[in-house]
Amino acid sequence: MDIGLLGQYIMNGLMLGMMYALVAVGFTLFFGVLDVINFSHGDVLTVGAFTGLATSLGLTALGISSAPLVVVIVFLSAIVCMSALGAFIARYLVLPLKSAPALNTLLLTLMLGIVLHEAVRLFYPQGANPQRFPSLLSTEAYSFGHFTLRVDSALLLLAGLAVIIGVHLLINKTKLGLAIRAVAQDEETAKLMGINFTLIVLVTFAIGSGLAAFAGIMHGLYYSEINFGMGLLLGVIGFSAAIVGGLGNIYGAIIGGFLFAALQTIGALALPFASAYKDVFAFGVVILIMAWRPTGLISEKVSERV
Amino acid sequence: MNAESHLLVARELTKRFGGLVAIDALSLEVRRNEILGLIGPNGSGKTTFFNVITGIYASDSGETVFDGNDISNLPAQAVYRAGIARTFQRSRLSLPLSIFDNIMVGNHMHLDQGLWFNLGRRGAFKRQFEEQFERARELIKIFDPPLADRMFEAVGGFPMIDRRRIEICRALISQPKLLLLDEPSAGMTHEETTQLMNDILEVKERVTDLTVIIIEHEMGVIERITNDCVVLNFGRKICQGSYQEVAADMQVQEAYLGIK
Amino acid sequence: MKRTLPEFGVLLPGIAGLIVLTVYLALLLQVESQTEIAALLVIAVVAALAATRFGVMPRIGRSFREFEGPFSLAIACAVLVMVAYFHEDHFILLLIATVIIYIIVTLGLNIQFGFVGMLNFAGAAFFGVGCYTAAVLTKNTPLPHLLILVIGGLMAAFIGSLLILPVLRTRGHYSAVITIAFGLLFKIFLEVNDVLGGPQGLHVDGMNVLGWEFNKNIEIGDDLEISFYVNYIIVGLLVLGLSFTLVRRLERSWIGLNLDAIRLDETAAACFGLNLIRWKVTAFTVGNFLIGMAGALYAMMVGFIAPTNFTFGDSLIMVSIVLLGGIGNPWGLVVATIILVIVPEKLQAIQEYRFLLFATMVMLMLLFRPEGLLPRPLRTYFPAWKPR
Structure with missing residues (x-):
């Protein structure tokens, strides 16, 4: 195989892995503090992407065209809005069901996911169709043989890496992170403290x-397109990645994310004739991995035998 | 050691959770028809011992012989069939189900589980149902006769003492040889505890061939109902004997009170 | 047996309720004007609230519980009366048939979800297995069509048994994700697979039992023509009757008790000898069988199936029905299915918004009334039985 093409695949895989890892970290954080699975997470991602898109369109309409400024505002607005949405979900939907069966939280967040992406489909202008996401970053590219390094991809990867390091520092080096870890370890004791x-x-x-x-x-910038259903796949894979890494384990989630991307990339490389089946392959792997190691590849949780 | 006189023999049982050794080479003999008290501070491995015996956890090493048969590491279902039934520390009844349903869960091995019997032969099923209903009612009457008239009410609506009674009935309905009671007095007042202990003693009198191991924190209870006590600390047996002997033991005082 | 007055008092609310409901449904199906439909729905909500407020609901419930056999037959008759009334209206009869088929599906889900507590978010996929089985078998084999219904169910049960290993090895959230992954996989697989028609889907032959052609309108005399959907309604009612009896007997037996015990506390159940795997496999398989059988019937009725009929959204609607109706209560399923299938078809304005609306409804239900519209009553093994 051509080295350049291989590089292309690797770049693509890293990009996917970064996205999966970011989603998986969310799942694992929620599970850590509250022992719940927030199935609306994937659709929060969708709403975030659309918020970013709307912001960029709004800025264009306002005549603001300074590219770095636009990128920063787009990221910030999406992150701030989704953080608020996340806190809202926790406060009004997840916490009230804390003492109910875990099943109810699962169903509630699943239904919330539907509400979110259906709202995008129905209420975003032309929301039922895929939307073009503007290329806000430099589209310059450097070619090395068959391998083309796009500047925007490199920037996105670096930014993703920075975010992951940021989360790591936040969890491990700050008082807030200490509190989060304390709650994850033992809610009652944390309260007493x-x-x-x-x-x-x-x-x-x-x-x-x-x-x-x-x-x-990131998804929007990399693929230049977003649609209302994108969260489902990213959510399911992100969740699987979190499980593979052992729910509650942040590093496991990151590794799980990249592992899944690697599997998909290898799948695409090994079975080029069956590229139509790549999602079938991905979901098949999800099922098999969960059957193989139901509590994750890394975790070492004590569980009852029955 | 006489196999005839011992119903349960545990040899060198060990269970670790990661780095924590919950029970550590624990050896224990339980004589037939006695009530054995299992005491020790929190975290000393009492409940873990129950969980290992009943097959909820697999032990890391050691063996358990029950009634002459090796039951080490059998699945929970097989342990039940061998004749060991239990209650749980935090009452684990199915609150949305009726008293009758809860008791029948414990009666699993006396109920015909065939698909065709249950779905196709309603007449035969009804006969079995009526038979088992009478059995359950007779049993619960020993504890509290009024409960026998409320068999089809949800357990969730009953106070803690009744729930404990129902839970003990659920364990007894299968006519086990060994009954494991995990802190039956938890969450109850002193009077309620006394009442429940009376019930247990009454059952013990009526049923021949019933051995009981009871985990308890209230020393009054232990003193009153047990023939023999075992004290655990850090997963090890530190003392065995009658209540008086155990109470006098220095190591026990140390474990409980920290007196050096 | 002499009918005594108190028994009549127990019966009366049920009879009245049945008549009112039948007339109301017929009216709802008949009316075309969107404002009138909206008005009817508002009336229904108000009436239901009032009935709950004034204690009418429990009395109707009691009638149904104590005389379940007669009332089930009466409901079947009420459906037939409605069918006779609408005998040439294809659209309305198709709706009725769809409701019947969906009730069978949700009865299957109810065994899995309501009884043993296994989540199945691939309901639409198992339904699809039944549909595609029917499509392939009606085209390529001379098998009798009633047998194909059964094979459709068996195929769904078989595919389900491939999933059972991962589902059994995991719990709660994890097995939910496995079924979600399978549901997505199934739909994508159908789309990319040429043998099964790809995105265009497959044509399915109509049902034919011993020369009785289901897809032909029935003509009696010169001017009485009955829609062919009536054939499917009759077969659907029969299958539904059997499924309903099965689910009822299952619930009112030791098996139903086992399933409940496992749902509520697996560890405790295992400590009393319950074989968790055996009962989970039983529930999952029987449930999928019902779903697949319903799928096969549906495929033969609509004559054409495509992957878009079997999306994750459809699976969620099926789960929503079980939740809204009252987990574990088959009568709740009937009510919830009627609402969720008929309302969006009649009220065009909400057709587009139905996923949004249903999901919101389920969320509100989970937050404020998790036991559903018609909460499941305590188990009675023999409804009229009293201890001596």
Whole structure:
């Protein structure tokens, strides 16, 4: 195989992996603090991407065309809005069901996901059709043989890396992170230590949802297109990645995200004739991995045998 | 050691959770028809011992012999069939189900589980249902006769003491040889506890061939109903004997009170 | 047995309720004007609230519980009366048939979700397995069509048994994701697969039982023509009757008790000897069988199937019906299916918004009334039985 083409595949895989990892970290954060799965996470990503798109269109309409400024505002607006949405979801939908069966939270967030993406489909202008996402970053490219390095891709990857490092520092080096870890470890004890449980949950949901918004914009910028259904696939794969990494384990989630991207890329490389089946392949792998290691590849949780 | 006189023999049982050794080479014999008290501070491995015996956890090493048969690491279902039934520390009844339903869950091995029997032969099913209903009613009458008239009410509507009674009935309905009671007094007042212990003693009197292991924190209870006590600390047996002997033991005082 | 007055008192609310409901449904199906439909729906909501407020609902419920057999037959008769009334209106009869088929589907889901507590977000996929089985078998084999219904169910049960291993090894959230992944996989697979018609889908032959052609209108005399959908309604009612009896008997047996015990506390259930795997497999398989059988009937009725009929959204609607109706209560399913299938078809304004609306309804339900519209009553093994 041509080295350049291989590079292209790797670049593509890294990009996918970054998005999956960002989504998976959200899932794993929510699970950490509240032991719930927020199935609307993928659709929060969709709404985040559309918020970003609307912002960029709005800025264009206002005549603001300074590219770096637009990019920053687009990212910020999407992240801020989705953080707020995430906190809202935690406060009014997830926390009220805290003492109900876990099943109810699962169903509630699934239905919320439907509400979110249906709202986009129905109420965003022409929302039922795929939307072109403007190329806000430099589209310059450098060619090395068959390998074309697009500047925007490189920037996005670096930004994603920065965000992941940021989350790492936040969780491990700040007081807030300490509080989040305390709540994740033992809610009751954390409360006794004077940690405001509700606030920490809201903040965690805000952080996770902000990450989803970031991933959504990344998706838009990289593929130049977004649609109302994009969250479903990213959500399911992100969730699977979080499981593979062991729910609650942030590094596991990141590794899981890249692992999935690698699998998909290898699948596409190995079975070029069956490219139509690539999503079938991805979901098949999700099922198989969960059958193989139901509590994740990395986790070492004690579970009852029955 | 006489196999005839011992119903349950545990040898060198060990269970670890990661780095934590919950029970550590624990050996224990339980004589037939006695009530054995299992005491020890929180986290000393009492409930883990129950969970290992009943097959909820697999032990890391050691063996368990019950009634002459090796039951080490059998699945929970097989342990139940061998004749061990239990209650749980935090009552684990199915609150939305009726008293009768809850008791019948414990009666699993006396109910015909065939698909055709259940779906096709309603007449035969009805006969079995009526038979088992009478059995359940007779059993619960020992504990509290008024409950026998409320068999089809949801358990969630009953106070804690009734729930404990129902839970013990659920364990007893299968006529086990060994009954494991995990802190039956938890969450109850002193009077309620006394009442429940009376019930347990009454059952013990009526049923021949019933051995009981009871985990308890209230020393009054232990003193009153047990023949023999085992004290655990850090997953090890530190003392065994009658209540008086155990109470006098220095190590026990140390474990509980921290007296050096 | 002598009918006594108190028994009549128990019966009366049920009879009255049945008549009112039948007339109301007929009216709702008949009316075309959108404002009138909206008005009818508002009346229904107000009436339901009032009936709950004044304690009419529990009395109707009691009639149905104590005389379930007679009332089930009466409901079947009421459906037939409605069918006779609308005998040439294809659209309305198709709606009635669809409701019947969807009730069978949700009965299957109810065994999985309501009884044993296994989530199945691939309902539409198993329905699709039944549909595609019917499509392939009616085209390529001379198998009798009633047998194809059964094979459709068996195929769904079989495909389900491939999923059972991952589902059994995981719990709660995890197995939910497995079924979601399978549902998505199934639809994408249909779309990219040429053998099964790809995105264009497949044509399905109409049902034919011993020369009785289901897809022909029935002509009696010169001027009485009955829509061919009536054939499917009759077969649908029969299948529904069997499924309903099955689900009822299952619930009112030790098996139903086992399933509930496993749903509520697996560990405790295992400590009392319940074989978790056996009962989960039983529930999952029987549930998928019903769903697949319903799918096969549906495919033969509509004559044409495509991947877009089997989306994740459709699976969610099926789950929504179970949730809205009252988890575990088959009568709740009947009511919820009628609402969720008929209302968006009649009220054109909400057709486009139905996913949004249903999802919102389910969310509100989960937050404020998690037991559903008609909460499941405690188990009675024999409704009229009293302890001696």
